[in-house]
Amino acid sequence: MTAILPQAVESLLRVFGKLPGVGRRTAMRYVLHLIREGDACVAELARCLDDVARQVTLCPSCQGLSTDGRECHICLDPQRGPESVCIVAGIADLLAIEATGLYQGRYFVLHRLLSPLKGVGPASLGLGRLFERAQQGSVEELVLATPLTAEGETTATYVSRTVAHLPVRVTRLAAGVPVGGSIEYLDRLTLSRAFEDRKEL
């Protein structure tokens, strides 16, 4: 196949193929689409990528996405106090919580979860500055919104133990039956949690 396509196309295929869930077939669809749409379309994508590479940085306060080394929109928002910090594993989780419109505090994005097997220790989470803020008394509640997986639970436990001696309220997202989900097909662990955490009506 290599000889059929121009080298530039092969390179683009290879790089597209590194995106999550993109195999050679999908990469080919993208490349052919871009070539069909013409140079302007390809150049636009290249320019957008350049902008991201040059401008996007992690917010020094929350490790969320920001630009040019500044604090992000959420951390700069005067309506969102520093008292409540929701700890999430990634930007996608932050966006999902923002989409509910329920939470008015700030975030802290870990970008990874504790995993001794993968060599991810506490130091690589970048939580130092958040713990400092907690120690200085500017944090009242830490909402642990890491996933309910082994790594997510380990990370949540680590955070709650680290701040246990501080006057900080530590909460964890409720586990249970998803809204609209059937009981019948729910996995055993979730169902057990839903049972244990059942609420008085």
Added chain:
Amino acid sequence: MTAILPQAVESLLRVFGKLPGVGRRTAMRYVLHLIREGDACVAELARCLDDVARQVTLCPSCQGLSTDGRECHICLDPQRGPESVCIVAGIADLLAIEATGLYQGRYFVLHRLLSPLKGVGPASLGLGRLFERAQQGSVEELVLATPLTAEGETTATYVSRTVAHLPVRVTRLAAGVPVGGSIEYLDRLTLSRAFEDRKEL
């Protein structure tokens, strides 16, 4: 949502979202993956896109992919004579046929199919030069490998009628039961074609 993400990220999301089958969710996965991987990864994709925009052109002989206005690898291959030309709707179809390793002739890529409804007339197929070559006697066989859809069949009919007065053999890919496919779930039209075109054993 717009206020949460940096403008550069929003722009990249929008441009990724134009790729076939990519919604906002998938675009977000791509963007977050690229940001996680770091600037080098983003820059590499940008560079590959630039290369494609600057270098890739359509082959003047077959409308396949080539570079810098030159003829493509297949048209330049001395082992592939100009006597047999396989007409395909797109590059992906060309690649699929190449992958069989069966065909040793050249191709002609239409990039579109005749469609009066979409305003695609014979002139936009770019077949003029191929018909000229046929008229000059350098083409012995035209293999019509357009899809077996209304547009593909219309296009095939158009080509075969246009060269009907020339001493050119015009063939069409066989229609029938896909290898490994069940008879039970085959659509009625394909099954009818397979029946009509049944072969003596």
